[in-house]
Amino acid sequence: xxxxxxxxxxxxxxxxxxxxxxxxxxxxxxxxxxxxxxxxxxxxxxxxxxxxxxxxxxxxxxxxxxxxxxxxxxxxxxxxxxxxxxxxxxxxxxxxxxxxxxxxxxxxxxxxxxxxxxxxxxxxxxxxxxxxxxxxxxxxxxxxxxxxxxxxxxxxxxxxxxxxxxxxxxxxxxxxxxxxxxxxxxxxxxxxxxxxxxxxxxxxxxxxxxxxxxxxxxxxxxxxxxxxxxxxxxxxxxxxxxxxxxxxxxxxxxxxxxxxxxxxxxxxxxxxxxxxxxxxxxxxxxxxxxxxxxxxxxxxxxxxxxxxxxxxxxxxxxxxxxxxxxxxxxxxxxxxxxxxxxxxxxxxxxxxxxxxxxxxxxxxxxxxxxxxxxxxxxxxxxxxxxxxxxxxxxxxxxxxxxxxxxxxxxxxxxxxxxxxxxxxxxxxxxxxxxxxxxxxxxxxxxxxxxxxxxxxxxxxxxxxxxx
Amino acid sequence: xxxxxxxxxxxxxxxxxxxxxxxxxxxxxxxxxxxxxxxxxxxxxxxxxxxxxxxxxxxxxxxxxxxxxxxxxxxxxxxxxxxxxxxxxxxxxxxxxxxxxxxxxxxxxxxxxxxxxxxxxxxxxxxxxxxxxxxxxxxxxxxxxxxxxxxxxxxxxxxxxxxxxxxxxxxxxxxxxxxxxxxxxxxxxxxxxxxxxxxxxxxxxxxxxxxxxxxxxxxxxxxxxxxxxxxxxxxxxxxxxxxxxxxxxxxxxxxxxxxxxxxxxxxxxxxxxxxxxxxxxxxxxxxxxxxxxxxxxxxx
Numbered sequence: 001x002x003x004x005x006x007x008x009x010x011x012x013x014x015x016x017x018x019x020x021x022x023x024x025x026x027x028x029x030x031x032x033x034x035x036x037x038x039x040x041x042x043x044x045x046x047x048x049x050x051x052x053x054x055x056x057x058x059x060x061x062x063x064x065x066x067x068x069x070x071x072x073x074x075x076x077x078x079x080x081x082x083x084x085x086x087x088x089x090x091x092x093x094x095x096x097x098x099x100x101x102x103x104x105x106x107x108x109x110x111x112x113x114x115x116x117x118x119x120x121x122x123x124x125x126x127x128x129x130x131x132x133x134x135x136x137x138x139x140x141x142x143x144x145x146x147x148x149x150x151x152x153x154x155x156x157x158x159x160x161x162x163x164x165x166x167x168x169x170x171x172x173x174x175x176x177x178x179x180x181x182x183x184x185x186x187x188x189x190x191x192x193x194x195x196x197x198x199x200x201x202x203x204x205x206x207x208x209x210x211x212x213x214x215x216x217x218x219x220x221x222x223x224x225x226x227x228x229x230x231x232x233x234x235x236x237x238x239x240x241x242x243x244x245x246x247x248x249x250x251x252x253x254x255x256x257x258x259x260x261x262x263x264x265x266x267x268x269x270x271x272x273x274x275x276x277x278x279x280x281x282x283x284x285x286x287x288x289x290x291x292x293x294x295x296x297x298x299x300x301x302x303x304x305x306x307x308x309x310x311x312x313x314x315x316x317x318x319x320x321x322x323x324x325x326x327x328x329x330x331x332x333x334x335x336x337x338x339x340x341x342x343x344x345x346x347x348x349x350x351x352x353x354x355x356x357x358x359x360x361x362x363x364x365x366x367x368x369x370x371x372x373x374x375x376x377x378x379x380x381x382x383x384x385x386x387x388x389x390x391x392x393x394x395x396x397x398x399x400x401x402x403x404x405x406x407x408x409x410x411x412x413x414x415x416x417x418x419x420x421x422x423x424x425x426x427x428x429x430x431x432x433x434x435x436x437x438x439x440x441x442x443x444x445x446x447x448x449x450x451x452x453x454x455x456x457x458x459x460x461x462x463x464x465x466x467x
Numbered sequence: 468x469x470x471x472x473x474x475x476x477x478x479x480x481x482x483x484x485x486x487x488x489x490x491x492x493x494x495x496x497x498x499x500x501x502x503x504x505x506x507x508x509x510x511x512x513x514x515x516x517x518x519x520x521x522x523x524x525x526x527x528x529x530x531x532x533x534x535x536x537x538x539x540x541x542x543x544x545x546x547x548x549x550x551x552x553x554x555x556x557x558x559x560x561x562x563x564x565x566x567x568x569x570x571x572x573x574x575x576x577x578x579x580x581x582x583x584x585x586x587x588x589x590x591x592x593x594x595x596x597x598x599x600x601x602x603x604x605x606x607x608x609x610x611x612x613x614x615x616x617x618x619x620x621x622x623x624x625x626x627x628x629x630x631x632x633x634x635x636x637x638x639x640x641x642x643x644x645x646x647x648x649x650x651x652x653x654x655x656x657x658x659x660x661x662x663x664x665x666x667x668x669x670x671x672x673x674x675x676x677x678x679x680x681x682x683x684x685x686x687x688x689x690x691x692x693x694x695x696x697x698x699x700x701x702x703x704x705x706x707x708x709x710x711x712x713x714x715x716x717x718x719x720x721x722x723x724x725x726x727x728x729x730x731x732x733x734x735x736x737x738x739x740x741x742x743x744x745x746x747x748x749x750x751x752x753x754x755x756x757x758x759x760x761x762x763x764x765x766x767x
Binding site: 021022090091096100115122245258263264293303307318354356357412416417418424426427430 | 475489491519610631639641652653657
């Protein structure tokens with residue numbers, strides 16, 4: 001668990017001519033764990049903080065009677081946050097090293113702001129969880145890890161902060177690392193997905209610079225790990241998913257009959273000649289070309305925005321999905337899902353809403369609330385009356401038209417949907433197709449294999465953090 | 468099995484193109500806010516790529532303070548002509564002339580842009596307004612959404628902003644409301660310059676080092692002009708400078724620089740010890756919460 005996997009070498013890492021790689025990560029932790037200070041430290045030590053920003057922090061620190069600059073001021077942005085000394089909204093931070101560029105979603109740890117953790121986790125390839133070395137793994141750590149697992153964040157780092165305040169005691173660190181690893185593996189992570197690192201954000205130990213005070217720690221510093229951890233694109237052999245965003249029809253003298261389907265590859269890859277099916281209509285055809293303004297491509301992989309030209313003239317519009325013909329998603333207008341409820345007004349059975357999936361938005365009814373996630377005990381409560389702000393629960397969704405859906409655990413992009421208020425357009429919930437609740441037996445970490453015999457194994461299995 | 472991992476510029480470009488196409492698919496009347504600066508020029512470049520080989524399916528909007536660098540206006544007009552774009556211009560001077568706005572004592576017109584912007588959005592019923600804002604520019608912007616909902620008064624309300632999940636953007640809005648859209652949210656200043664170099668994007672000449680008559684005010688090199696200045700105690704000197712941002716001439720400062728081409732600018736930006744806003748925008752220095760306050764008022 002003091003994992004040294006993937007420290008200095010990353011076999012198979014392809015060359016990326018012309019630039020560095022991008023890693024999207026999220027942070028989560030309790031209010032007093034020093035998360036803003038840790039993020040401030042990463043920015044400060046990677047020299048991503050510029051002189052005028054630093055001057056402003058020095059001035060503000062002096063104004064408040066502090067003797068040393070408070071690095072958390074680098075990241076606490078809104079006036080109300082500075083006044084209250086807490087972080088209330090997801091903030092995005094940017095730093096770079098010669099190897100990688102980082103987009104960091106800094107998510108508030110305060111318990112009523114779980115919705116922000118969900119937001120930050122939805123795009124993260126890795127999450128950094130923070131604990132105070134004096135307190136160890138607390139309830140909120142377990143809850144955050146469960147939410148990160150539910151959202152399919154592929155890798156976790158536990159930063160055991162304030163290690164200086166426990167006298168750099170190896171046994172304290174080892175106990176926390178063991179407890180966290182047991183919890184995370186019970187949630188479906190493998191040890192290769194995890195790293196536990198002893199840090200002091202305030203002093204700088206093992207954040208960017210290796211600490212002289214932790215000779216017993218052989219693993220990478222936090223930044224070394226972020227720079228070298230494998231960045232998976234979606235698995236290359238995942239079946240193609242391509243939501244059509246826009247139909248490009250120039251009708252100009254140079255392109256009188258051009259018809260291209262613009263979108264971003266959501267999963268898998270596509271090449272000319274590929275057999276595809278267009279959903280929900282079910283029409284089959286082949287990909288004739290992959291167009292970009294810079295020329296045709298021989299292949300486009302997940303994440304790439306391109307324009308597909310198809311072999312046959314079909315009636316295709318925004319909202320349709322172009323998918324691998326041999327492995328299409330299922331078409332469903334009635335499915336089970338987990339929702340993270342993000343709105344002030346609660347969800348009750350029978351609610352009429354809109355569901356946005358891919359590039360398609362359809363009317364829907366939340367038919368039934370089957371269970372609610374009990375965050376305290378990491379268990380589930382059957383038949384809740386409602387889901388309130390920050391509740392996570394299992395629901396039945398009925399849509400006005402069939403949607404081409406994948407299980408969230410096998411495809412993050414095409415297994416995800418938004419629940420939107422019909423009247424005022426508010427985003428009500430994050431929806432995950434399939435995706436059972438991350439429940440453990442009364443908060444006690446145990447291997448996922450020892451499943452409840454009453455449930456089918458695939459219902460009991462915890463989320464395996466996919467791409 | 469090998470996997471191709473896109474480099475960060477390609478990932479950022481694909482993200483921005485995706486955002487442009489979502490807006491084109493979901494909104495009736497989008498518009499690109501265009502200042503002639505490097506960020507809005509990159510926006511136009513990305514929009515051209517997003518809809519190629521079709522033309523950009525919406526116009527540009529320039530809020531013209533009247534305190535312009537002539538090079539920037541020439542550049543704007545050439546860009547519009549070259550790509551057959553449509554351009555809407557809102558002239559701050561028209562608002563001053565008919566009394567809807569009053570000139571400020573300090574002669575600065577950057578804060579005066581908000582009213583013409585909102586009036587023009589209302590008049591043209593624009594429902595999505597693309598801006599070149601980046602989250603790395605300033606602390607209040609670090610919490611900005613990619614789709615930022617504005618009420619009928621153009622105001623940004625931090626507590627009403629929607630959570631943004633995955634890449635599923637929610638552009639729903641009520642009549643009279645609009646959405647500001649920031650495709651460059653996840654870009655840094657250096658990313659923008661690397662992309663300008665890679666894509667060979669033309670910019671107004673003032674982004675590169677040139678000799679210019681300037682005077683010193685508040686630690687910045689300002690250029691003489693009808694907006695007031697230099698004062699008697701501000702001697703004019705000839706300096707080799709360049710601009711890092713393009714804004715209202717009265718408050719946009721130049722930095723001393725010998726960078727005459729993109730590669731030199733990248734080297735300079737990488738070594739820079741001041742953020743572009745801190746170095747060259749007097750209007751951001753007013754208070755610790757200056758940007759947050761202006762955003763609440765409807766500024767970008």
